[in-house]
Amino acid sequence: xxxxxxxxxxxxxxxxxxxxxxxxxxxxxxxxxxxxxxxxxxxxxxxxxxxxxxxxxxxxxxxxxxxxxxxxxxxxxxxxxxxxxxxxxxxxxxxxxxxxxxxxxxxxxxxxxxxxxxxxxxxxxxxxxxxxxxxxxxxxxxxxxxxxxxxxxxxxxxxxxxxxxxxxxxxxxxxxxxxxxxxxxxxxxxxxxxxx
Amino acid sequence: xxxxxxxxxxxxxxxxxxxxxxxxxxxxxxxxxxxxxxxxxxxxxxxxxxxxxxxxxxxxxxxxxxxxxxxxxxxxxxxxxxxxxxx
Numbered sequence: 001x002x003x004x005x006x007x008x009x010x011x012x013x014x015x016x017x018x019x020x021x022x023x024x025x026x027x028x029x030x031x032x033x034x035x036x037x038x039x040x041x042x043x044x045x046x047x048x049x050x051x052x053x054x055x056x057x058x059x060x061x062x063x064x065x066x067x068x069x070x071x072x073x074x075x076x077x078x079x080x081x082x083x084x085x086x087x088x089x090x091x092x093x094x095x096x097x098x099x100x101x102x103x104x105x106x107x108x109x110x111x112x113x114x115x116x117x118x119x120x121x122x123x124x125x126x127x128x129x130x131x132x133x134x135x136x137x138x139x140x141x142x143x144x145x146x147x148x149x150x151x152x153x154x155x156x157x158x159x160x161x162x163x164x165x166x167x168x169x170x171x172x173x174x175x176x177x178x179x180x181x182x183x184x185x186x187x188x189x190x191x192x193x194x195x196x
Numbered sequence: 197x198x199x200x201x202x203x204x205x206x207x208x209x210x211x212x213x214x215x216x217x218x219x220x221x222x223x224x225x226x227x228x229x230x231x232x233x234x235x236x237x238x239x240x241x242x243x244x245x246x247x248x249x250x251x252x253x254x255x256x257x258x259x260x261x262x263x264x265x266x267x268x269x270x271x272x273x274x275x276x277x278x279x280x281x282x283x
Contacts, residue, residue, distance in 0.1 A: 105219050132271050133264055152269035158217050159253045159274030160236045
């Protein structure tokens with residue numbers, strides 16, 4: 001899916017299979033494009049940022065999101081399906097004492113429906129193997145220095161659940177409204193390799 | 197469902213000659229069930245094209261010290277019930 005792999009072997013293979021399916025009338029190319037467009041329209045970090053901003057301003061939503069994210073997302077017109085099979089989402093909240101970071105050590109599982117395609121480094125062997133072993137050092141290299149007293153949990157998405165980090169609301173943002181707060185949230189914050 | 201949040205569990209030590217969703221670093225390790233995640237067919241079987249009945253999957257929290265011998269963080273891994281025993 002990432003746009004820098006168009007000439008890779010797997011991309012050629014997928015194009016070949018798609019062409020065969022279309023030639024045999026098993027897949028309608030218009031329907032396929034429509035499903036992909038509908039999916040990708042919401043699959044970008046801005047959607048994840050909206051979820052975070054709402055949780056920062058609405059304690060009820062925050063509680064519902066942490067208890068059952070799939071049930072809470074429709075309140076924002078979002079879902080973990082987007083026309084495809086819905087995946088279970090678990091949102092994990094950072095606090096002053098606890099930090100969460102997400103990885104898929106086996107491959108590249110990622111909440112695509114909310115964040116879009118994952119960054120290249122997320123799929124790299126270096127990140128996948130090192131962040132479970134020494135998250136404090138990896139986060140430091142990525143620019144996030146955590147106090148030694150902060151407990152770190154690394155969530156390895158090894159089965160059917162996808163994980164999203166709810167960063168702590170930055171200090172000094174009391175005057176900001178929900179859209180302005182969403183602007184503060186980055187993709188890396190939603191993975192847990194940045195503070196926000 | 198065999199396990200509940202807070203239960204101590206041990207992961208399988210088996211190193212199968214096929215795809216497994218139990219990462220090597222988390223084999224034979226003792227952890228604590230965080231919560232059940234619903235029921236899903238075992239991916240190890242599906243990857244071989246074999247039939248698989250849905251079974252409970254649990255998020256299990258392991259201290260880094262248990263997995264790697266040192267470290268002060270925790271790692272959670274999502275594990276199918278048939279890969280767990282009482283810890």
